[in-house]
Amino acid sequence: MHMMVARPEQWVKPMAVAGANQYTFHLEATENPGALIKDIRENGMKVGLAIKPGTTVEYLAPWANQIDMALVMTVEPGFGGQKFMEDMMPKVHWLRTQFPSLDIEVDGGVGPDTVHKCAEPVGRSLSDILVRNFCKIG
Numbered sequence: 001m002h003m004m005v006a007r008p009e010q011w012v013k014p015m016a017v018a019g020a021n022q023y024t025f026h027l028e029a030t031e032n033p034g035a036l037i038k039d040i041r042e043n044g045m046k047v048g049l050a051i052k053p054g055t056t057v058e059y060l061a062p063w064a065n066q067i068d069m070a071l072v073m074t075v076e077p078g079f080g081g082q083k084f085m086e087d088m089m090p091k092v093h094w095l096r097t098q099f100p101s102l103d104i105e106v107d108g109g110v111g112p113d114t115v116h117k118c119a120e121p122v123g124r125s126l127s128d129i130l131v132r133n134f135c136k137i138g
């Protein structure tokens, strides 16, 4: 579950009860990421940590060894259909280099014209999970 919400603390238990196996929250939305990570684990879920385009990857780095997945937003959160922000790719590259076993998700503007930019290999594939809400095939 990608929880693009304010006060993500309040939805941990309900999502676990609903059967979620991973809980991704936005680093910008909490004042205590460590406590939230612990709570998610204690509720039996994997931890995903997302950052908005304006947030530096160094802000995420202290938590990288405690999470299962880092999500680099390649659009501003809010709505679909936005243009892929290629200038977010250095964040992905840096994370892949510093934390080789960490799963990395890219969300926003991913499509036939941009997907290769997310997937160029750096040891292993640059990004592991690509999010696309609407995709026309054929």
Ligand SMILES: O=C(CO)[C@H](O)[C@H](O)COP(=O)(O)O
Pocket (backbone or CB within 6 Å): 075, 076, 077, 078, 079, 080, 081, 082, 107, 108, 109, 110, 131, 132, 133, 134
């Ligand atoms: O919630 C989102 C952004 O707030 C979407 O996950 C993101 O925009 C992906 O959509 P698209 O298919 O348009 O790239």
